[in-house]
Amino acid sequence: MPERGHHDRATIDAILDEGLVCHVGIIDDGPVVIPTGYVRDGDRLLLHGSRASRLMRHLAAGQPACITVTLLDALVLARSGFNHSMDYRSVVLFGAARPLADKEAVLRTYLERLLPGRWDTLRPVTAQEVAATEVVEFPIDKASAKVRAYGVKDEPEDLEFPVWAGTIPLTLATGAPRAAAGVALEAPSALAAWRPSQRHASTSS
Amino acid sequence: MPERGHHDRATIDAILDEGLVCHVGIIDDGPVVIPTGYVRDGDRLLLHGSRASRLMRHLAAGQPACITVTLLDALVLARSGFNHSMDYRSVVLFGAARPLADKEAVLRTYLERLLPGRWDTLRPVTAQEVAATEVVEFPIDKASAKVRAYGVKDEPEDLEFPVWAGTIPLTLATGAPRAAAGVALEAPSALAAWRPSQRHASTSS
Numbered sequence: 338m339p340e341r342g343h344h345d346r347a348t349i350d351a352i353l354d355e356g357l358v359c360h361v362g363i364i365d366d367g368p369v370v371i372p373t374g375y376v377r378d379g380d381r382l383l384l385h386g387s388r389a390s391r392l393m394r395h396l397a398a399g400q401p402a403c404i405t406v407t408l409l410d411a412l413v414l415a416r417s418g419f420n421h422s423m424d425y426r427s428v429v430l431f432g433a434a435r436p437l438a439d440k441e442a443v444l445r446t447y448l449e450r451l452l453p454g455r456w457d458t459l460r461p462v463t464a465q466e467v468a469a470t471e472v473v474e475f476p477i478d479k480a481s482a483k484v485r486a487y488g489v490k491d492e493p494e495d496l497e498f499p500v501w502a503g504t505i506p507l508t509l510a511t512g513a514p515r516a517a518a519g520v521a522l523e524a525p526s527a528l529a530a531w532r533p534s535q536r537h538a539s540t541s542s
Numbered sequence: 543m544p545e546r547g548h549h550d551r552a553t554i555d556a557i558l559d560e561g562l563v564c565h566v567g568i569i570d571d572g573p574v575v576i577p578t579g580y581v582r583d584g585d586r587l588l589l590h591g592s593r594a595s596r597l598m599r600h601l602a603a604g605q606p607a608c609i610t611v612t613l614l615d616a617l618v619l620a621r622s623g624f625n626h627s628m629d630y631r632s633v634v635l636f637g638a639a640r641p642l643a644d645k646e647a648v649l650r651t652y653l654e655r656l657l658p659g660r661w662d663t664l665r666p667v668t669a670q671e672v673a674a675t676e677v678v679e680f681p682i683d684k685a686s687a688k689v690r691a692y693g694v695k696d697e698p699e700d701l702e703f704p705v706w707a708g709t710i711p712l713t714l715a716t717g718a719p720r721a722a723a724g725v726a727l728e729a730p731s732a733l734a735a736w737r738p739s740q741r742h743a744s745t746s747s
Contacts (some may be wrong), residue, residue, distance in 0.1 A: 417665045515693075
């Protein structure tokens with residue numbers, strides 16, 4: 338059960354579809370790593386941000402970038418310090434982004450992937466907001482996943498050592514929706530069931 | 543309530559002490575971003591890994607690096623698509639790592655920061671394990687934090703728009719400890735109370 342690399346799209350896509358934040362590496366007088374939201378749409382990630390931001394300027398210019406998504410699943414407590422570890426799933430993408438012209442349509446797709454059904458319930462986007470926003474796609478092309486999912490793996494000669502061994506599971510958990518100040522409406526019932534890995538139900542009602 | 547940068551060490555250290563994984567950016571034929579565990583020890587991060595790994599070779603050689611830690615706190619659902627966001631806390635460090643000679647002592651410190659009291663209960667580390675491991679420190683020097691913690695911030699003219707607005711809280715939650723196959727011992731009681739942000743209680747009993 339080694340820590341294994343994967344290049345199949347099913348493994349890669351499942352990790353990308355559960356993650357909420359990626360870490361984007363660019364070069365700007367040395368390496369720079371910036372966290373930002375993203376969604377997967379088919380064979381690409383969609384990212385957006387202020388046109389004024391360093392990250393979006395670099396991405397829109399097609400500079401080389403590396404995008405990494407990491408999901409933590411457990412602390413692994415072995416019988417030796419050496420075999421302590423974490424169970425995790427991660428994806429690393431290499432490539433260059435491309436700016437997209439139909440920004441409003443892409444922003445709609447972005448929100449649909451994150452909160453299905455919500456876009457049509459919102460105050461419509463304005464031309465000024467669209468103008469202030471940069472939207473890019475990043476190809477899922479040079480992509481690989483790493484998955485460690487086997488918990489404790491001790492040396493055979495350590496199995497009788499008298500110390501507890503096991504895992505502490507880790508999950509990105511969601512709490513009950515909290516209304517903003519002044520909101521009298523009930524939260525759409527699907528929002529209470531919203532989970533990072535299950536975004537399929539409409540959150541509009 | 544803008545999204546604010548912070549340079550005070552109390553803010554930076556609190557984020558670093560809650561995080562379990564950092565994303566390290568290095569340059570190797572372009573930007574590369576690799577997730578790895580870390581702990582904070584005073585004015586430095588401690589990182590370790592296989593001496594054979596690309597990441598550890600780059601870090602031990604003192605190549606320029608950027609280390610980013612990100613904690614997600616909430617999805618923010620505003621009344622406009624434009625004002626949807628996330629509450630989060632992040633730290634970005636720039637600098638270069640330095641290999642440490644007394645590797646066993648540093649590995650002990652590493653585990654003490656993560657699971658206080660556990661090191662002394664474990665099968666002792668071997669010379670071979672120490673030899674296979676690279677241990678580096680990374681200075682907390684060129685460091686900044688970003689904190690968004692204010693939930694929904696809509697335009698004044700959107701406050702009456704008839705859609706629910708609020709947050710979905712996000713937390714890295716821990717489950718009950720799960721014993722590895724063949725472990726008959728009870729888990730140390732402190733492990734059930736272990737949380738990423740509260741690592742002070744001894745986990746050895």
